[in-house]
Amino acid sequence: MPLRIPGPSPVVPKSPEALFETLRSRDPKIRALWAHQADLLRAYEKHLESRDVAVELPTGDGKTLVMLLIAEYRRQSRGERIAYLCPTRQLAHQVGERAREYGIPATVLVGSRKHYEPKDLAAFSTGSKIAITTYNGVFNTNPALSNDQCLVLDDAHAAENYVGSFWSLEISRSDHSDLYAALLELLADDLPDSLVQGLRRDDPSSEERRSVGMLLQPALWKHAVAMRDLIAAHVAGEKLQYPWSVLREHLDACNVFLSWNEILIRPLSPPVETHAPFWSANQRLYASATLGVGGELERATGVRKIVRLPLPAGRERRTSGRRLILLPQLSIDEGEVRRSVAELVTSEPRALVLCPNQWQAQVTQTELINQGVTKPILNETHVEDTLDEFTGQEAVLLLKNRYDGLDLPDDACRILVIDGLPDATNLQEKFLSERLRANALLVERVRTRITQALGRCTRNSTDYAVVLLVGGALTRRIVENEFQEGMAPELQVELTLGIQNSQDTTEAEVVATARDFLSESDVRGAVEQFVAVERGKREVRATPAAEALADSAQQELNYLYAAWSGNWEAALHAAKGAVDKLSGGKEVRPFQAFWLYLAASAAIRVAQDHKRPELLSEAKVLRDKALGFSTAISWFAGLQLPEIAAPATRRDPVEEVAVENALRELRELGAQGPRFDGSMKALLEDLKSEKAPIFEGGLARLGRLLGFESDRTGTEKGAPDSVWRVGNAVFIGFEAKSDVEADKEISITDTRQVSGHADWIREKYPAAKSADVVAVLATYQHRLDGDAVPHARDTKYLMIPAVQVIAQDLAAAMRAVRAEAGSASEDEMLVLLAKKLRDAKLLPRQLLERMSPLKSKVGGSAKAK
Template structure:
């Protein structure tokens, strides 16, 4: 057996048993000590229980005599192996040796490793204040608006990426501060700094009102010396479609990727029937889906996976049926023992929970899994079409879908819902990143949807859609036979599938920690030059510029300028960038028709896309998602829109809509506001944006200033622009509804290229250029 081996097995097909037997074989062969690694302590006990059933000797104690003498397998969490003071390689002497190691559920373990390779410093600490102090003057000059929002106003929804040239320039001071607080009282620094030391000068530093997050461009596992020196390293994962994580996080070579062991076919997993109500009929609401799911929960156990506790409240306002870290073991054990609990909600638990048989007959995936870090959210904001984060999220969705089928004869109905999830899987082609087995089950389920649509018309009801679930819930023999036959034809490839952009970023990172800066930059350039998506290409320019800055700061700024012209969301070069005016010369209806045609979407896909946008156009959305949604909404209405604040590095309004050739809407988004009035600072900010407009757009161009805020009342000490209009929750809700109805009617009639019909519908749904202000904003009022 070679040093690095990848073992892929379907979710629920007995990976734990295979892993334990493989490690026992390694011990029998004299390749000990042996370690079985899982993502968390909850799974440690699962593995130990399985080992006891098999009669394999295991221990959870790294100091156990039987482990150190290769008589028992150590079962532990990934954090025990990978941390800044690991007993398995980070001590000056006396590190525990590893002969053979299995890392089970690799993708989940990688999330935990990424967390370990990150320093988060909380606001209110001395370290936070001292780091802010060394960057304050440069950030204030570079991006005054963001500095005011984050540092002065403590706006919890916004963040600042410290420009790479400033981060590199201040390296000595940064290191002094981190070393000063490198003690057990500051656990994030204590466990993180030793892992980041080699790569600190190319880390990303993102500042928020609550945290400073420092994260590297790659994972450097070299320091975990016992892991590096292990004779056998076996990586076990589900049969997911993308293998890039083995390179990006584990640092394996392409050569290692040839050692992939897979099942011959997919007949070792249970049957999953997938229903996707919103994709089948875009008119169906989430409330309708919820009611049907709760009906089914009266008879069967239904597990609902949600990304956050706030979303859990949609299903369980009193939090009586939501599992927490304190009771999750008890809840899972009750489900497994056959107790009928009905509806159970798990928050952000897409892996590690086994719910076979009647423990889970229906599984609901509600919404996109959350991104793990501030950096991930930053990358999504600057390169939303990047496949890297898309693949990670789709893989987590697939892992979640596997919770309800744990053996060959198991059945589970999977319900997919949520506007963003629908948009990602359908319009974003996320389905293509499912594994072969899941894609097979999805396609087989889709045949049922297609049959239903052809029999009932284009818009099946929620009841008709959920009748399909009975094929799974009632264990229909014909359905099960068809599933088995289809899965038996699925053949797995032992060829690795990797994204060359991820490979390039990994190679560049490895060169950078060896201070081969020119080679690192060139590696990024090669993959950047092949990139088609402009925003992703712009982000790659930023990474290339960062490595280039170590040897040629002037060239680095030139590269960044090129990237800024491709993507307004990345860092602005030091000297700024010439602002390009937003100009609208096309009639509104014509622009709508042209934009629809350019998207090349089917009518149902178009509605899913619009719903995906509108899901973020609400007061509780993250500011970045709200501003981008507002930008996309403007475009979908035929206007020419931009985000000057993002494009210029802190100057101009959040959003700018050119609604005709000389009329503009200057918009500031304050959806995060919690006060009962519009604060003085917000009014001043909008007035500043109006002043910016007058400097950049000469007469006869005119603008109407609008603020999106929960309240229409201004603070008593505020001095708002006399023309200021306000879009409150009431107007925003009305606006969302009319936009949705407009597109629904347009698609229903199939008149997407009929200019006269579009104009007629714009009139009916009050979405013409002058309606935007008149119907969806109100005049501000003074609080008496």
């Protein structure tokens, strides 16, 4: 081969904006930059030396071109090695195609590094091309792209999933059963009994399967050495060895979350400053359609300070394309919603369905099939590298936790279904949401995910699609004014229109409205005109909590890095700083309580490590303050920090768990709408039925509404018809005799049967051996055969009309809560519901007081013995 002599160095453009005109090989259709793109590029020029810069542009506004121009300008002007990170392989290929259209030299490097072409890797290493890869291309233990000088993080709002997973050890019950079981047994004594019993079961109740707990930090430190040995012995040769290798020496700075399906070990945020391929870059650029204002980008990326480029004037009001957003659950029940979804999915060639997790995806797929959807239902494995398999046929694409990185313009897809509230995509989020109730923290993440999802099928100014929002929790969150006010003005207007068209409607009308929008240009024109007029009247309003959360983020990350390095004195100072920043509003109180707990734990660690016993008193103050700030969170009620006495006043944990469970049931029935009254009516009708299966079903449902976990056990030999239990502290076993004549005496046989239920419960439920166990006969009969008295033991008695009264009292209490709640916070709702249940004598131990001893009902056929 002849020697190649380089030509003269090319002229370097004076700016990223000027670079565009030099791209002579770009697609002729791309004639000029849009004004807002040019504005952003000029704004960026002031931050060429900034380490971390965030760029926000709504979907369809040309974000990819802006980021590629910045990247190419740095490559040409500074000779930097550039890595452009995408969430998925499919999106990496898509960005690679865009780079080709723009005439920007780039190479796509995805998958295993052993399959990279040497010339492609060399093109990155020599700085002759931009490398387009996935987050995993940089965030792994042996990255091929380890010497990058500038990083572009596309869809940066999703970094929590893709960056955080590098520092997450996810121990699956099914895939790593031995390690899961061994860890659970090691930690069991330092976890709540109620949680452990559920985690140990092979056949947990639905409530136990959903439950999530967190190991307190002092307990983690106590077991750290044993945990390291145990995990090391199980992960050798497994994929788990890679995240474990970065966590092993920093286990003390992690948290351990446990559920029936998995155990998750991870730090609160990814400590990216410790990962050289990321942190050594000259500049990191974060691109997103929604950056948010509450510090979530910093928490998701683990970066303490990120400069944000402001949106160009006017772009904050606009979105791409037009959507008709329908919330059918505002008017019709779940079965009708599922039928309408299936009908619309069937009527259009393609539909995209997004779910928050694997469980919801499985439920949704089953529902689609049961409702008659026959076209192929694809998942993420079918679109790893390209969307062609979906767009090339009539199909449904069902994805979990994938709210970004999909480009389905025009006829590629006209139906989008968002099924379920995306507020708990991993165990840490689930704990923060369901146990800590840190809703103010998660609301921005949820809003961002929904905003991203809404743009998947409307990718340009003339695009349009129908969006169906499905699920009670999602519907309740979307209709909140304060939630909508944080969204772009156009989305606010679309939601207003959607809510109005989803109320007082029928299943058939939902389908007809969607079809009219898709088929009639006049209908879309009327929607467009309405949005154009109304969007100018709307403003994006940050919640009062957003400023406090944004201020707190840097202190939270200071804590992270101090704990990661083992500097617990600095961690204590930072945790207290986060507490101070979170002061001033009830919305952030649960999250502030969490940071008080972390501060208390850090104080204990410093006291133990540095022999400073005076800090134990400070830890107690911090712990007690945390309890005071979260008056309705049962997780804190059981908080015991080492060497610190329990608080002077303790709430009844059984009562707290029951109220939390009852509120969850009430939420499911809806804060507004007819579903609640319909459910209460059906409950009372079931409890009046003389047919045993119907009555027993109503009895089990009444238990759940009262805050018990309710198991129908009547199919087992010698078992109660229903077992109510709460907190593994109170067990009530019912024998129901709804089909027996009222004037017939309660026989010896029936008495023996029901009195034996207490023994059955203690044998069936290990926790019951140290709990309050009560066997109850529910019947219309009002007299006990005198010969049966010796067999009655401590059995209780409840007339079925009294059961119906309990149901009526419960309906009245919950109805009052719905009427008075208004915009109450989660804590306020719990306090209100607890008061109403207490006043109505419906709390667990109060219910026991409403029951009579069976012996007191002795009748007249023989003398009592």
